[in-house]
Amino acid sequence: MFTPERLVLARKRRRMTLAALAQAAGVSAQSINAFEKHRKPPAAETLSSLARALDYPVSFFQAAPAPAILRGAVSFRAPSKMSAVERDSALCAGSIAATINSWLEDRFDLPRPNVPSYTYPDVTPEQAAEQLRAHWGLGEAPAPNMVHLLEANGVRLFSLPPDCLEIDAFSTTKKGTPYVFLNTRKTAERGRFDVAHELGHLVLHNDHREPYGPDPEAEANAFASAFLMPKAGILAQQLHNASTERILQAKRRWDVSAMALTYRLFRMQLLSEWRFNQANKHLAQLGYRTGEPGSKVSRESSQLLSKVFDALRSEGLTTADIAAEVHVHPDELTHYVFGLAPAQVKGGGHTTPPARPGLHLVS
Numbered sequence: 001m002f003t004p005e006r007l008v009l010a011r012k013r014r015r016m017t018l019a020a021l022a023q024a025a026g027v028s029a030q031s032i033n034a035f036e037k038h039r040k041p042p043a044a045e046t047l048s049s050l051a052r053a054l055d056y057p058v059s060f061f062q063a064a065p066a067p068a069i070l071r072g073a074v075s076f077r078a079p080s081k082m083s084a085v086e087r088d089s090a091l092c093a094g095s096i097a098a099t100i101n102s103w104l105e106d107r108f109d110l111p112r113p114n115v116p117s118y119t120y121p122d123v124t125p126e127q128a129a130e131q132l133r134a135h136w137g138l139g140e141a142p143a144p145n146m147v148h149l150l151e152a153n154g155v156r157l158f159s160l161p162p163d164c165l166e167i168d169a170f171s172t173t174k175k176g177t178p179y180v181f182l183n184t185r186k187t188a189e190r191g192r193f194d195v196a197h198e199l200g201h202l203v204l205h206n207d208h209r210e211p212y213g214p215d216p217e218a219e220a221n222a223f224a225s226a227f228l229m230p231k232a233g234i235l236a237q238q239l240h241n242a243s244t245e246r247i248l249q250a251k252r253r254w255d256v257s258a259m260a261l262t263y264r265l266f267r268m269q270l271l272s273e274w275r276f277n278q279a280n281k282h283l284a285q286l287g288y289r290t291g292e293p294g295s296k297v298s299r300e301s302s303q304l305l306s307k308v309f310d311a312l313r314s315e316g317l318t319t320a321d322i323a324a325e326v327h328v329h330p331d332e333l334t335h336y337v338f339g340l341a342p343a344q345v346k347g348g349g350h351t352t353p354p355a356r357p358g359l360h361l362v363s
């Protein structure tokens with residue numbers, strides 16, 4: 001048994017050309033091409049060499065094809081900074097995470113999607129953020145943990161592996177399930193903004209239909225800004241012509257970056273252009289361009305995966321067992337799931353699989 005699509009997936013995930021894989025595996029490029037094009041399957045020994053060179057278990061290449069995440073279905077920020085090879089590798093990481101999700105969905109009743117779509121330009125990003133806040137019952141209060149909030153509303157969130165961190169984050173909808181893939185290297189505040197930005201794509205650019213609006217990235221940023229810092233909530237804080245000190249104090253209310261709040265105030269015409277430029281300069285001097293000095297906000301992580309792995313651990317399943325089931329090595333599994341997979345201790349005899357327990361998620 002051999003699945004050609006999975007050979008292509010693994011090779012692109014590892015950013016290898018046919019020639020590079022040929023050299024690493026000691027197999028001719030012509031043969032690899034024939035395997036990928038469904039012309040012939042590799043012999044068992046050849047498949048072992050390919051698996052070793054690509055750092056996947058042999059079973060990876062024998063499982064059903066993974067759900068493909070297509071280039072046109074994803075909106076990347078600053079795509080010019082990213083090579084096609086890097087982008088394809090990240091999309092393949094998304095495909096593999098989606099196979100992990102399928103495995104979990106077979107075992108647990110996970111929250112159903114509750115993410116409406118608002119069509120641009122009928123609804124502006126600001127209006128979409130207000131309507132979604134109302135739909136989710138958030139009012140004007142600061143947004144809670146964004147990862148938990150999305151998970152409770154049926155979005156599946158996974159972390160991008162360390163070799164994909166030139167990408168901020170991306171999202172897509174696959175067979176009706178919305179996915180967000182997150183870069184976990186950024187500050188907690190910027191991580192929250194990334195989740196809100198991807199949420200903007202999910203509600204404004206549903207199924208990432210092309211053509212997008214005139215500038216999908218700006219629309220997603222405007223949505224994120226309005227979702228995290230609702231207009232009425234900001235106005236109630238009396239931030240007109242706010243000083244840098246006042247901005248630094250106020251940002252803690254919404255758990256946003258100082259720069260994001262400053263920009264929001266400028267766009268709401270609460271800061272003049274002069275004050276905005278002054279504040280930006282001052283914040284940059286204080287180190288707020290790339291970080292949030294002295295921040296007490298902790299990096300958000302998955303609640304859903306944590307609960308799922310707790311349940312699996314209590315049945316005696318280890319990370320190695322789960323990794324074997326989803327056909328990746330244990331350390332790769334850990335990279336997709338915010339490092340939350342159960343500890344590697346053999347917990348003794350496992351029993352029968354669970355009867356699809358429902359998960360209760362609180363946002």
Ligand SMILES: [Zn+2]
Nearest residue numbers: 075076077220
């Ligand atoms: Zn984007």
